[in-house]
Amino acid sequence: YHMRVHDQDVADVLMCPNPHDYPNFDDFSFTPRKILHRELPCFVLKMFEELNFIEEFRIKKDILTRFILYVKKGYRDLPYHNWLHAFSVAHFAYLCLKNFQLVEKGYISKLEALAYLISCLCHDIDHRGTTNSFQQQSDSVLASLYSSEGSVMERHHLSQTICTLNTEGCNFLESLNRDDYIKCLDLIKDMILATDLAIHYRIHSKQSAMALDGYNKNNAEHRYFLCSLLMTCADLSDQTKAWPESKKVATLIYTEFFTQGDMEKEMGKEPANMMDREKASIPDHQLDFLTQCCICIFKILEMIFPKAKVLVDALKKNILCWETSKMVFERLGLEGKTSYEVLT
Numbered sequence: 647y648h649m650r651v652h653d654q655d656v657a658d659v660l661m662c663p664n665p666h667d668y669p670n671f672d673d674f675s676f677t678p679r680k681i682l683h684r685e686l687p688c689f690v691l692k693m694f695e696e697l698n699f700i701e702e703f704r705i706k707k708d709i710l711t712r713f714i715l716y717v718k719k720g721y722r723d724l725p726y727h728n729w730l731h732a733f734s735v736a737h738f739a740y741l742c743l744k745n746f747q748l749v750e751k752g753y754i755s756k757l758e759a760l761a762y763l764i765s766c767l768c769h770d771i772d773h774r775g776t777t778n779s780f781q782q783q784s785d786s787v788l789a790s791l792y793s794s795e796g797s798v799m800e801r802h803h804l805s806q807t808i809c810t811l812n813t814e815g816c817n818f819l820e821s822l823n824r825d826d827y828i829k830c831l832d833l834i835k836d837m838i839l840a841t842d843l844a845i846h847y848r849i850h851s852k853q854s855a856m857a858l859d860g861y862n863k864n865n866a867e868h869r870y871f872l873c874s875l876l877m878t879c880a881d882l883s884d885q886t887k888a889w890p891e892s893k894k895v896a897t898l899i900y901t902e903f904f905t906q907g908d909m910e911k912e913m914g915k916e917p918a919n920m921m922d923r924e925k926a927s928i929p930d931h932q933l934d935f936l937t938q939c940c941i942c943i944f945k946i947l948e949m950i951f952p953k954a955k956v957l958v959d960a961l962k963k964n965i966l967c968w969e970t971s972k973m974v975f976e977r978l979g980l981e982g983k984t985s986y987e988v989l990t
């Protein structure tokens with residue numbers, strides 16, 4: 647496995663000349679997609695330092711840096727499921743750890759916090775811009791590997807994460823004691839698999855019940871539900887940012903969906919409406935997704951962490967914007983434009 651990351655690349659990140667200063671880096675309103683791309687690796691390092699993980703787990707910065715650079719290389723150049731998505735998801739995890747004081751207030755352990763940040767960074771490694779069902783349909787190698795257990799893509803992201811950790815000079819977790827190391831990998835597995843929409847639908851009602859009963863940190867199931875909720879919130883965090891941001895991200899997601907639809911047509915399959923650039927109504931589908939899926943997840947978060955109200959409010963604002971843009975779409979649509987043309 648040739649060293650695709652050179653020692654000089656690691657040194658460049660470690661010496662990262664004082665990275666651009668973003669005064670609201672710790673706020674939920676901050677949009678991580680605005681950070682200078684070449685500075686992203688040193689901001690990942692900064693988050694590990696800010697959260698005191700380097701000290702707490704005696705992490706060697708050069709090994710962590712090489713791991714970060716390999717993870718970055720592990721992401722493909724796709725419209726949405728790329729390194730910038732991974733970074734923005736990890737940044738949201740950082741915001742939750744800081745703003746909700748997840749460890750300080752005893753909601754989760756330090757080890758769970760470390761696993762949370764790592765899982766967010768790695769949760770979509772080597773994504774191909776296609777869904778789990780497309781893996782089955784196209785009879786992909788990943789489907790043959792994982793379809794018997796389900797969560798095909800997520801099992802691949804997990805496998806890539808473990809392989810990266812086992813790459814020469816990348817295992818920054820080797821400084822953990824044996825029990826913590828095994829526990830950390832176990833947590834990373836649960837957290838990355840939790841980003842499968844199917845798993846989310848399966849546990850959603852139990853997460854809701856947990857929030858209504860009141861979170862109990864001594865209940866192992868509650869901790870699993872909270873970590874899963876924190877993963878899905880991070881994965882959807884673009885939708886809690888200002889309208890221009892969340893609208894732009896939706897466009898990127900549909901670019902991937904429509905490319906998959908085109909491939910399905912070439913395979914002689916009928917794509918789902920949402921994947922068909924001729925049939926999809928983006929505002930309608932986005933409204934469904936935000937009102938049926940997103941807002942419910944963030945409302946559960948708010949029940950546990952009242953400070954998450956700002957996130958629910960931002961989501962509600964974006965839903966309103968989709969309602970408004972729907973009327974614009976309808977008017978322009980009458981002039982024969984597809985919803986994609988109107989949106990971009």
Ligand SMILES: Cc1nc2ccc(C(=O)NCC(C)C)cc2n2c(-c3cc(OC(C)(C)C)ccc3Cl)nnc12
Pocket residue numbers: 777840841842843846877878879881882885895896899932935939
């Ligand atoms: C703005 C926005 N619109 C979306 C509209 C539809 C879908 C979708 O997958 N529909 C189902 C079909 C394809 C079988 C996902 C959307 N989506 C996600 C997202 C969330 C994911 O999973 C968790 C985090 C567990 C919810 C997993 C993957 C993705 Cl791309 N992130 N942002 C979005």
Ligand SMILES: [Mg+2]
Pocket residue numbers: 769770799841842
């Ligand atoms: Mg994913």
Ligand SMILES: [Zn+2]
Pocket residue numbers: 731735769770841881
């Ligand atoms: Zn993701």
